[in-house]
Amino acid sequence: MKKWAHSGSLKQGLSHREEKHRTLARRAAAEGIVLLKNEGVLPLKTSDPIALFGSGAEKTVKGGIGSGDVNNRESISVYRGIKEVGVSVTNEDWIQDYDKRYKEAREEWKEKILEDARHVQNPFDAYAANPFALPDGRSITESDLEGAAAAVYVISRISGEGKDRRLEKGDYYLSGREREDILYLNRFHIPLILILNSGGPVELTDILQEAENIRAVLNISQPGQEGGHAVADILFGRAVPEGKLTATWARRYEDYPFADTYSYLNGNLEKEEYREGIYVGYRYFESFGVKPLFSFGYGLSYTSFKMEFHGLQTEKSSVQARIAVTNTGRNYAGREVAQVYVSFPQGGIEKESRRLAGFAKTDRLMPGESREVTVEIRQKQLAVFSEERQAWIVEAGTYGIWVGNSLDSAVLSAYLTVSREVVLEKTHRICPRKEPFEELCRDGSGNSETREEEAKEKAIPVYEFVPCSQPEIQYVSPAEEQYPVEDLIPLLYGNITAGASTLGSAGIRVPGSAGETTETLEEKYRIRSLIMADGPAGLRLRQSYQVDKETDSVYGTGVLGSLENGFLEPMKIHKNADTYYQYCTAFPVGTALAQTWDPELLTEFGRAVAEEMREFHVDLWLAPGMNIQRNPLCGRNFEYFSEDPLLSGVLASAVTRGVQYKTGCGVTIKHFACNNQEDNRMGVDACVSERALREIYLRGFEIAVKESVPAAIMSSYNLINGVHAANSRDLCTVVAREEWGFQGVIMSDWNTTVPEDGSIPWKCAAAGNDIIMPGNCDDDENIRQAYAQGELTEKEIRECAGRIIALVKKLSEEVQK
Numbered sequence: 001m002k003k004w005a006h007s008g009s010l011k012q013g014l015s016h017r018e019e020k021h022r023t024l025a026r027r028a029a030a031e032g033i034v035l036l037k038n039e040g041v042l043p044l045k046t047s048d049p050i051a052l053f054g055s056g057a058e059k060t061v062k063g064g065i066g067s068g069d070v071n072n073r074e075s076i077s078v079y080r081g082i083k084e085v086g087v088s089v090t091n092e093d094w095i096q097d098y099d100k101r102y103k104e105a106r107e108e109w110k111e112k113i114l115e116d117a118r119h120v121q122n123p124f125d126a127y128a129a130n131p132f133a134l135p136d137g138r139s140i141t142e143s144d145l146e147g148a149a150a151a152v153y154v155i156s157r158i159s160g161e162g163k164d165r166r167l168e169k170g171d172y173y174l175s176g177r178e179r180e181d182i183l184y185l186n187r188f189h190i191p192l193i194l195i196l197n198s199g200g201p202v203e204l205t206d207i208l209q210e211a212e213n214i215r216a217v218l219n220i221s222q223p224g225q226e227g228g229h230a231v232a233d234i235l236f237g238r239a240v241p242e243g244k245l246t247a248t249w250a251r252r253y254e255d256y257p258f259a260d261t262y263s264y265l266n267g268n269l270e271k272e273e274y275r276e277g278i279y280v281g282y283r284y285f286e287s288f289g290v291k292p293l294f295s296f297g298y299g300l301s302y303t304s305f306k307m308e309f310h311g312l313q314t315e316k317s318s319v320q321a322r323i324a325v326t327n328t329g330r331n332y333a334g335r336e337v338a339q340v341y342v343s344f345p346q347g348g349i350e351k352e353s354r355r356l357a358g359f360a361k362t363d364r365l366m367p368g369e370s371r372e373v374t375v376e377i378r379q380k381q382l383a384v385f386s387e388e389r390q391a392w393i394v395e396a397g398t399y400g401i402w403v404g405n406s407l408d409s410a411v412l413s414a415y416l417t418v419s420r421e422v423v424l425e426k427t428h429r430i431c432p433r434k435e436p437f438e439e440l441c442r443d444g445s446g447n448s449e450t451r452e453e454e455a456k457e458k459a460i461p462v463y464e465f466v467p468c469s470q471p472e473i474q475y476v477s478p479a480e481e482q483y484p485v486e487d488l489i490p491l492l493y494g495n496i497t498a499g500a501s502t503l504g505s506a507g508i509r510v511p512g513s514a515g516e517t518t519e520t521l522e523e524k525y526r527i528r529s530l531i532m533a534d535g536p537a538g539l540r541l542r543q544s545y546q547v548d549k550e551t552d553s554v555y556g557t558g559v560l561g562s563l564e565n566g567f568l569e570p571m572k573i574h575k576n577a578d579t580y581y582q583y584c585t586a587f588p589v590g591t592a593l594a595q596t597w598d599p600e601l602l603t604e605f606g607r608a609v610a611e612e613m614r615e616f617h618v619d620l621w622l623a624p625g626m627n628i629q630r631n632p633l634c635g636r637n638f639e640y641f642s643e644d645p646l647l648s649g650v651l652a653s654a655v656t657r658g659v660q661y662k663t664g665c666g667v668t669i670k671h672f673a674c675n676n677q678e679d680n681r682m683g684v685d686a687c688v689s690e691r692a693l694r695e696i697y698l699r700g701f702e703i704a705v706k707e708s709v710p711a712a713i714m715s716s717y718n719l720i721n722g723v724h725a726a727n728s729r730d731l732c733t734v735v736a737r738e739e740w741g742f743q744g745v746i747m748s749d750w751n752t753t754v755p756e757d758g759s760i761p762w763k764c765a766a767a768g769n770d771i772i773m774p775g776n777c778d779d780d781e782n783i784r785q786a787y788a789q790g791e792l793t794e795k796e797i798r799e800c801a802g803r804i805i806a807l808v809k810k811l812s813e814e815v816q817k
Contacts, residue, residue, distance in 0.1 A: 007510040007616040008545060008580030017615065018073065021585040021608050022226055028601060029223035029230035032592040035241035035300040037208075041150065041191040041215040043237030043302060048149035049088040052079055053181060055134035056156030056197040058095050059102050060231075063222045063537045063589045064199050064638040065131055065160030066124075067514065067622070067750075070538040070586035071565045072225045078154050078195065081228030085236055091144035098137040105135040110568055113560070122751075123559045127568070128162025128678075133170065136177040140184055150191040152235070153182060157198035164263045164635040164678045165200065172253060172633065173203050186211035195220055195231065199589060199638025200629070205251045205293055219245070221592035222638055224537060225585065237302065240334040242361075243595040244299035244406065246642035247629045248282045251293045257284045257440060262631045262677070269680035274688040277439040280630055280696050281643030282407055283352040287442050296644070297339050297356075297406035299595075303329030303367065305336040309403050309413035310372060311461065317468045319377040319416065321358065323403055327365035337361050337597045338403065340375045341410050342382060345397025349384045350441060354402060354410075356646050357381045361598050377401075379467045381646060382416075383424050385694045392424040394467040415462040422467040427739060430730035431693060434722045439689055473741040480802035483525060485794050488801035489783055490520040492765050494775030495529055507531060510617050511554055512542030512562045512582070514750070515774035517804065527808055532668070532773075535623025536639055536655075539584040539612050542566075546577040584612055590625055594641035599654035606658020610665040619811050620712055621659060622668045626652045626700050627675045627716075635678035645696055649703025656708035664811050666711025669704050671749060672725060672736070673697050675716035682755055685719040693720070698735065705740045711807060712745045715769050717752055726752050726759040732768035745807045747771040753779055762786030766793075770800040 009015075035042070044050065058079040063069060079095055089095065109132050116126035134156055145151065155178060159165050169175050174182075185192050193216040196202055208214055218241075223230055233239035253259055257276035263269070279287055282296035310322035323338045342357040358381070360373040382399060383392045398417050404410030480488060495516040507513030513533045521527040534540035543565055546555045555577065561569035585608065587593070593602055613621060625639035626648045634640075641648040656667045674686035674697050688697065704710060713736060715725040725731055726748040736742040746769050752759040753772055761782040764772050772779050786792040 005617070006547065006580050007541070008582045010578060010580060012581050014073070015583070017611060018583055018585065021612070024604065024608055025224045025585055025587045026226035026229045026233070028593060028596065028605060029220070029227050029588045030233045030239040031598060031601060032221060032223065032243045032588055032595040033230065033234050033241055034219040034243035034245055034595055035216070036219055036294055036298075037214070037217040038300055039215040041193065042235065044150060044235050046085055046087050046236050049090050049147050050082070051090045051145045051148035051151040052082065052154070053091065053094065053137065053140060053151065053185070054154035054156065054178070054195070055137065056154035056195070057152075058098055059134060059156070060154065060227050061156045061158055061197050061222050062224050062227055062586050064636065065158060066128060067161060067534040067540060068537055068589070068625070068636070068639045069160070069563065070540055070584055071512070071543040072538070072586035073543075073583040075225040075586065076228035078152075078228045078231050081230070081232035082235070084229070085232045087236070090146055090148045094137060094140065094144050101135045101137065106132070106567070113568055117560065125162070127560065127563060128160065131158050131160055131163060134158065136175065140181055145185075145188055145190070148190060150193060151185045151188070152193045152195060153185065154195045154197055155202055157202065159199050159635045159638065161636050162678055162681070165633040167253060167265065167633065172201070174207060179207065182207055182211055182214070186213045189213060191215040193218065193235070197222065199591060200632045201249045203253060219243075221595060222589040223592050224588040227588070240302045240332050241299065242301060242335045244297050244337050244597050245294055246296070246591060246594045246644065246647060247632070248285050248292045248296045248643065249294040250285070251291065253632070255285070255290050255292070256631060259631070262633055264679045269684060271685045271687060272677060273437050274686060274692055275437060275439055277689055277692045278352060278695050279440050280628060283355070286407065287353040295406050295408040297337070298408065299406070301332070301334045301336070303327055303332040303334045305334070305405065307338060307403055307405065312401065312414055312416065312463045314463060314465045317379045319379070319465055321375040321377060321401065321403065322372055323360075323375060324370055324372045325362050325365065326370040327367050330367050333364050333366045335362050335364055336405055338373050338375055339405060339407070339410060340377060341402040341407060342377065343400035343402065345395055345399065347397070348395045349386060349393070351384055354407065355381065356644050357401070359597060359647070380424060382418070382467070385691045387690050390427050390429055392427070394418055394422045394424060396421045412460060415460055416465050417462060418465055418467065423469060424467060425470050426472070427694075428734050429690070430734055431690060431721045431723070431728065433687060433689065435687070437687065473739065475737045475741055477737070477799040478802040478806050479795065479798040480805055481798065485797055487521065487524070488797055489780065489787070490518040491801045491804045492770065492783055492797065493518070493761070493772040493779040495519050496775040496777060496780070508554060508556065510541060511545035512540065513618065514540070514622055517771060517808070518775070527805055528812060530619040530808060530811065531617060532620045532622055533613070533616070533618040535609070535621050536625045537589050538587045538609065539616060539618060539621065541582045541584055541616060543583065544571060544579055544581045546571065546574050546579050548574070549576050549578055582616055584616070589638040590640050591638050594647065594651050597647075599650060602651050602654040603658035606655040607661055610659045610662030613659070613665045614662060619664065620666045620668050622670060622714060624652045624655045624667065625670055626704065627671055627673070628697055628700070630676040634676055636675075645699035646703065648700035649707070652700060652704040653708035656704060656710045660708070660711065666807070666811060668712040668714050668747065669701060669710045670714035671716035672701055672713050672731060672746070673716060674718055674720050674725075682717040682752070683719075683757060685722060687721055702740055705736065705742050710744060711811070712747060713742065715746060715748050717749050724752065724759040726769040726772070727763040727767050729767040737768065745770045745803050747773050750774055762792045765800050766796050768800070770803050
């Protein structure tokens with residue numbers, strides 16, 4: 001067997017890199033925590049004992065399950081974080097009892113997974129269908145609270161790929177025990193702090209009304225391995241909250257648009273009609289006057305800030321808003337996010353009330369300190385897409401510029417006038433709907449227009465702006481002409497010799513990696529394979545693996561062995577073998593990182609990921625995830641940034657720049673596109689209008705492609721208007737390449753061609769989906785047959801191969817430099 005340098009280390013001790021990245025993970029987790037409520041109780045004093053309860057108190061959930069998990073060395077719970085600060089916890093017996101209940105529940109869950117796995121083709125399906133549910137703790141007693149100055153209750157949820165969250169108690173709703181506990185604690189008239197340790201919202205409206213002693217609420221999301229330390233930093237004032245929500249939290253689930261027909265709730269998992277159109281998230285709540293529990297962009301601090309609008313500067317293709325931010329508090333330094341929203345002229349194409357136009361985060365401001373920030377408003381944030389005219393258009397009229405630290409707090413600060421209509425870009429018609437359906441429309445009334453009328457009495461400055469049409473992109477595909485076409489075909493699917501084509505076990509050179517491109521051309525043409533690892537909360541590799549000392553071959557493991565740090569299928573210990581270790585860092589999940597609203601931090605995060613990629617010999621990171629949080633029940637929302645495409649695109653660009661700053665490292669932005677539910681994710685048909693597709697679901701990808709040049713894109717499993725994304729030439733070639741100028745590689749999500757009704761292998765190549773991952777023999781046979789019959793052309797094969805070879809050369813040359 002061929003030898004290569006092992007990705008792991010024989011040293012098991014904590015490395016300098018791990019220590020450094022732990023510090024970053026802790027800071028990122030703290031910065032992403034959102035303070036939703038605080039009635040003078042936080043920060044707590046370390047000298048005051050507290051009572052600590054809830055499923056996440058000692059078993060804090062670091063992240064979601066599935067390919068987004070990270071097999072890190074250890075994770076810090078809220079309990080441990082609080083104890084290490086030196087705070088006394090009054091209910092140690094409750095914590096110890098919960099630990100026993102948890103271990104018993106885990107063993108029962110493990111037995112069920114192993115049993116179900118015997119009856120399915122892919123063991124991951126058994127795992128995905130049965131996410132672990134955290135058990136209830138014992139009933140709280142008065143003795144648990146003896147001497148406590150405050151009570152902290154941690155509500156945790158687990159979700160992941162392959163299954164959406166449930167509209168049930170214990171998931172979207174509080175469980176019976178959680179509600180009972182909180183109301184019991186409320187009787188003792190001591191401050192109660194709720195901590196939400198969930199990848200998405202948990203409905204709190206009723207309990208916040210019923211339990212008057214809930215004095216503070218923290219949304220910590222799923223904060224990664226250092227979450228417990230970060231929570232303690234916030235609770236006890238070692239860090240000041242600065243996170244902001246990236247999705248609207250409704251008062252009731254029913255307040256979301258078409259809530260009752262999402263995913264499994266409509267009884268039809270074959271078709272999902274996006275009837276809300278462009279009215280996703282805050283666009284819906286704002287435009288239709290539905291009051292949320294917590295608005296988009298909302299988050300409190302331990303200090304207070306004032307914003308003063310200092311004017312606009314118009315440039316060729318953007319507008320710069322200057323905003324002075326002052327820390328008006330007396331006791332704490334802090335950071336604030338200046339958010340700018342735009343409202344539109346009425347008439348013409350129907351539009352939402354307001355739209356995020358730009359944002360900027362301040363440096364740390366001392367009490368009384370003021371700093372001016374500049375917020376860029378890209379001209380396309382003023383544009384609407386016209387299906388009839390196939391163009392992005394900035395309409396003539398007056399635009400309102402709103403400034404604040406959340407959508408609800410933003411005030412009208414300026415008018416921007418556009419004297420004539422400007423067509424920014426002409427497009428091609430894509431993804432036509434197979435069946436018409438009625439899309440949500442509004443009657444022209446909305447909150448921002450009312451506010452605008454009220455503001456006309458004030459002295460609102462007026463500025464003129466002349467948008468600039470964008471030149472058409474000229475895309476030329478790098479077709480490979482050097483090699484016989486038959487020899488290039490193995491490039492079009494992954495390395496089928498690497499092992500089982502299941503999640504997390506398709507890579508062998510780096511154990512636990514997600515997969516590799518083909519090694520078939522290495523010896524003959526010196527075209528090496530590219531190694532890929534899952535994300536987006538860090539690298540997902542096997543924590544350890546064994547290597548035979550004589551043959552230098554790696555002992556493999558099944559898919560279950562690559563999950564849950566090997567809990568489901570522990571590593572077998574072999575005689576005459578060395579053990580190698582691959583301790584990666586579990587950073588906060590995508591939503592938690594996004595709640596920082598801090599592109600500089602996300603670039604720093606990207607650089608840290610790249611450092612681990614180089615250490616473990618990974619070429620392509622299958623991240624960041626940037627699908628839109630269309631509905632709070634999506635099981636994979638924790639991996640994604642926001643309900644807003646601008647915020648998603650800007651933050652994905654920041655991560656991409658960080659990763660690709662390191663030579664030889666590339667990102668794979670995913671899942672392109674409309675991967676907005678997990679139930680039947682491989683077969684659901686996302687029925688969506690072209691306008692909603694372009695303005696909401698493609699816009700973030702567009703920003704990332706144009707502003708950060710990612711190495712690769714991963715297409716999604718689902719169909720869009722009847723066509724699998726991996727088979728969609730409209731998406732892979734027309735939009736990504738011909739309209740956006742994307743030069744990189746497009747790959748499929750894993751096993752997209754395996755189901756009978758899945759993507760067709762040869763049509764992937766014909767569409768411009770260059771690589772089918774992780775690859776199987778049927779892919780090869782189907783592609784060769786289609787080529788022999790003239791269905792797949794030599795030109796299409798050479799273009800796919802050319803892009804793959806170009807990326808291999810680029811990443812290889814960067815490493816050699």
